[in-house]
Amino acid sequence: MIEIKKLIKQADNxxxxRGIDLSIKQGETVxxxxxxxxxxxxxxxxxxTLIKPTSGLVKINGLDLKKDQIEVKKIFGYLPHSSLLYDHYSPLENLIFFGKLYGVKNIEKRATELVKEVGLSFFINEPVKNFSRGMIQRIAIARAIVHDPKILLLDEPHTGLDQGAISILNNVILSMKEKGSTTLMVTHDFKQAAEICDRIIIIKNGKIADDFKINEKSLSVVSEKYQLQVEGVS
Ligand SMILES: Nc1ncnc2c1ncn2[C@@H]1O[C@H](COP(=O)(O)OP(=O)(O)OP(=O)(O)O)[C@@H](O)[C@H]1O
Ligand SMILES: [Mg+2]
Known part of the structure; x- marks a missing residue:
């Protein structure tokens, strides 16, 4: 599903x-x-597709990232550090706006359901600018999945979330996995990684330092391997 070969990204010298080789299958949560x-x-x-690689090959479902950018964009749902939301819009207006960009059918209904799913029905028509960090993150999660993406790219998605929102996010990831979606999640939260992921990749100095599957939500395995690779402790 995702094939990365000899990926190099250079910026400002x-x-x-530094040469990422990675293959991720459909349905994996990494x-x-x-x-x-x-x-x-x-x-x-x-x-x-926000930045271009310096060299290397990336294929998504057989599509070339360089040549088929517009097609590829529809496959991904991306949750970056920043929310990408419009401050003066309400959750509903934000989701309708982004849904329309992706050509989502029955967007009003879908947007209302999503606001409910992330537990913000009470604030559905309030401008996002008055929201707390965690509330914004909840809407940002809804925004990332509004078009039912096949692949979720999440950058530190648990940051700022309370326990309720962590469960909502984890349920979103797991229910998308049941539908066959793939998730790549950058995180510093080993507990969440062990809880919902079936594979762990450790990146250090721009290279893959370790890549392993985990079973039975084994947090201790994740911590041990991380310490070994990153902190040099065995
Ligand atoms: N556009 C850019 N121009 C120059 N350097 C950049 C650019 N983007 C990122 N970098 C550098 O590349 C390195 C990797 O950045 P990146 O944001 O990918 O790290 P990260 O692993 O996500 O770290 P963190 O855990 O802190 O979020 C950093 O040293 C950063 O300063
Ligand atoms: Mg980062």
């Missing part, structure tokens, strides 16, 4: 991604871990 500045967000931005 700095090599950020956590990307790694220290600050490792290149994790950069990798997601390349996949979301």
């Amino acid at each position: 700095k090599i950020i991604l 956590a990307i871990l790694g220290p600050n500045g490792a290149g994790k967000s950069t990798l997601l931005k390349v996949l979301a």
Whole structure:
């Protein structure tokens, strides 16, 4: 589903991604871990077609990221650090706006359902500018999935969420997985990674340092491997 070969990203004479080779199958839920500045967000931005790779090949469902950008954009739902929402719009207006961009049918109904799903029905018509960080993140999650993407790219999605919102987000990811969607999630939260992901990738200095499957929500395995690769502790 996602095929990455010899991906290199250079910016300002700095090599950020140093040859990433990665293959991800449909339905996988993958956590990307790694220290600050490792290149994790950069990798997601390349996949979301926000920045161009310097060299290498990326194929999504057989489509070439470089040549078929418009088709590829529809496959992805991208949740970056910033919410991408319009401040003066309400949750409903934001979701309708983004849904229309993607050509979602019955968007009013879909948007109303999503606002309910993320637990903000009470604030459905309030401008987003008055919302707390966690409330904005909830709407940003709804925005990322408004067009039912086949692949979810989530950059530190749990940041700022309360326990209720963490459950909502995890349920969104798991229910999309049941429908066959694939998730790539950058996170510093090992607990959430172990809880919902079936594969862990550790990136360090722009390279993949480890790549392994996890079973039975094993947090200790994730922590041990991370310490070994990133902190040099065994
Ligand atoms: N447009 C750019 N121009 C120059 N350097 C950049 C650019 N974008 C990112 N970088 C650098 O690339 C490196 C990787 O950045 P990136 O945001 O991918 O890290 P990250 O792994 O997501 O880190 P964090 O965990 O802190 O979010 C950093 O050193 C950053 O300063
Ligand atoms: Mg980042």
